[in-house]
Amino acid sequence: MTEPVLSTHALTKRFGALVANEAVSLDLRPGEVHALIGPNGAGKSTLVGQICGAIKPDEGRVQFLGRDVTEQSTRTRARSGLGRTFQISALAMEDSVLQNVVLGAMGAAGTVWHFLRPAMKDLTIRQKAEQALERVGLSDLASLRTGEISHGQRRRLEVAVALTLSPKAFVMDEPMAGLGAEGTRELTALLDELRQEAPILLVEHDMDVVFSLADRITVLNYGRVIATGSTAEIRSDPEVRRAYLGEES
Amino acid sequence: MSRESIVNAALFALLIAVPLGALATDEPFIITLATRAVILALAAVGLNIALGIGGLVSLGHAAYFGIGGYAMGILAFHAQSYTPLFEGPFVIEGTKLMPIIWLVAICGGALAAFVIGLLSLRTTGVYFIMITLAFGQMFYFFTISWPAYGGEDGLSIYVRNSFPGLNTLVPIQFYAVCFVLLCAVLWFNARLARAPFGLALNAARQVPHRVEAIGLDPVRLKLVALVISGAVTGLAGALFADLNRFVSPTMFSWQMSGELMVFIILGGTGRLFGPVAGAMLFVLLEYLLGGISDYWLAFLGALLLLVVLYGRGGLVGIFAGKARNHD
Ligand SMILES: Nc1ncnc2c1ncn2[C@@H]1O[C@H](COP(=O)(O)OP(=O)(O)O)[C@@H](O)[C@H]1O
Numbered sequence A: 001m002t003e004p005v006l007s008t009h010a011l012t013k014r015f016g017a018l019v020a021n022e023a024v025s026l027d028l029r030p031g032e033v034h035a036l037i038g039p040n041g042a043g044k045s046t047l048v049g050q051i052c053g054a055i056k057p058d059e060g061r062v063q064f065l066g067r068d069v070t071e072q073s074t075r076t077r078a079r080s081g082l083g084r085t086f087q088i089s090a091l092a093m094e095d096s097v098l099q100n101v102v103l104g105a106m107g108a109a110g111t112v113w114h115f116l117r118p119a120m121k122d123l124t125i126r127q128k129a130e131q132a133l134e135r136v137g138l139s140d141l142a143s144l145r146t147g148e149i150s151h152g153q154r155r156r157l158e159v160a161v162a163l164t165l166s167p168k169a170f171v172m173d174e175p176m177a178g179l180g181a182e183g184t185r186e187l188t189a190l191l192d193e194l195r196q197e198a199p200i201l202l203v204e205h206d207m208d209v210v211f212s213l214a215d216r217i218t219v220l221n222y223g224r225v226i227a228t229g230s231t232a233e234i235r236s237d238p239e240v241r242r243a244y245l246g247e248e249s
Numbered sequence B: 001m002s003r004e005s006i007v008n009a010a011l012f013a014l015l016i017a018v019p020l021g022a023l024a025t026d027e028p029f030i031i032t033l034a035t036r037a038v039i040l041a042l043a044a045v046g047l048n049i050a051l052g053i054g055g056l057v058s059l060g061h062a063a064y065f066g067i068g069g070y071a072m073g074i075l076a077f078h079a080q081s082y083t084p085l086f087e088g089p090f091v092i093e094g095t096k097l098m099p100i101i102w103l104v105a106i107c108g109g110a111l112a113a114f115v116i117g118l119l120s121l122r123t124t125g126v127y128f129i130m131i132t133l134a135f136g137q138m139f140y141f142f143t144i145s146w147p148a149y150g151g152e153d154g155l156s157i158y159v160r161n162s163f164p165g166l167n168t169l170v171p172i173q174f175y176a177v178c179f180v181l182l183c184a185v186l187w188f189n190a191r192l193a194r195a196p197f198g199l200a201l202n203a204a205r206q207v208p209h210r211v212e213a214i215g216l217d218p219v220r221l222k223l224v225a226l227v228i229s230g231a232v233t234g235l236a237g238a239l240f241a242d243l244n245r246f247v248s249p250t251m252f253s254w255q256m257s258g259e260l261m262v263f264i265i266l267g268g269t270g271r272l273f274g275p276v277a278g279a280m281l282f283v284l285l286e287y288l289l290g291g292i293s294d295y296w297l298a299f300l301g302a303l304l305l306l307v308v309l310y311g312r313g314g315l316v317g318i319f320a321g322k323a324r325n326h327d
């Protein structure tokens, strides 16, 4: 078995009396899409937060690229190549589409401490930013204000910003949230390509998307992993069918 | 040319035409008034770097303004009384030289902003406003109770400080000095806003968690912004004290911080020339209405209310339309 890129080991997080994650262990292997599913409030975003460093776990560890990163800040993890997208778009709405990806490329390159030269004229950065836009098909909108583009376009921009980090792993929290059928189809095709670049831990509601993209699936319910395995295994797991897929039998 | 740059050019032209006109018609008082506007504008430009780009609502910028003022006051006081500022293994003398005074004011403002920033940037929103306000008040009460430099009465400096090659006692020459400094800082501000730092700071205001997710520290960005901001406002403080040839604890008062905020809101938050427009209008109204009625600040309050309610971009916004921070 190949060494996982990213893994969690018995992560536990409590909010007061509520156990949002209870001893959650999972891993992400090279080249795969690992889907994390579960009903609303199951603790998926909490897990993502702990993986990326925004939430400090009560117990357990996070490993990334063979190192224990549990004590590392969000920034350090991002700089070592953890590319995150947010469930609610986290973009600079007043800035242009291009500026948002330039910002990502600047952060990744660590060239932010310049006070006089124009950011948009750094050709290396700009090229990287434009490539990311190209990948997600937003090149034509580069000069628009981010607040003016559609929700679906913003979801793709969110992915483009993560791309500028040249990530070693993607962690995407419901990237399709609020997308129509057409938008979902386009983004699904994009993620299918992206897995060649870096494996994707994908939190997703849409079961069609999950079954078409995922190599493996982990099911979370009330903060606990109730099932994990290949897509076929999960599809036929009786407990999952009962608890999550809402089937009678 | 965008509409905003036309508005900026018009304000710039006014800042040249008014003092020159006053010079031609021999109205030194108008030149002094213009100098006051330029210096207050400079102080507010400093605040606008923190507030406009970084979203830091600091209600304690009088601290940096006052530090600049006292840097001038203390240095000039020791020079005019021929007493050393510090005696020990080595001696520090006072000085009447503007460039040295400015340097001290800039460093003092920056240092204070660094310390205040370290302590206050752990908080956000109302707490940040309150903490910065509290720091400003600390300086205010400290200078009031510190007898060495005049306490509550302040310090008078008999002769304006000097600048090599100029006679700063001539109003138009002192105006020129202040105007050139304002232009230099506005140039810096314009570059800063477009530089990588400005882009990142602007994003740290809008989506701090995103900035972190791309490997940057939003708090560090804001701290640096505050330091630059404090340095600029400190410089303005030294000029303000030089204009009045007087420095007192009122430079540290919360009303002073409030006025700087008012200039920005009046002129346009985050707009390059917003604080300039705001300070110019303030000084004009103070001159026109201050003579008629003691309650002119009530008029100002009403005006501010109108601008906030109906002219969301401030004066610059009314004439130039919505802000575009990209090209
Ligand atoms: N900061 C927080 N404080 C208290 N409770 C929280 C916090 N964040 C999440 N929760 C709770 O933890 C549970 C899991 O939330 P979340 O991880 O967002 O679920 P999901 O992403 O699977 O919908 C929910 O019951 C939610 O209300």
Ligand SMILES: [Mg+2]
Pocket: A044, A045, A046, A087, A173
């Ligand atoms: Mg969620």
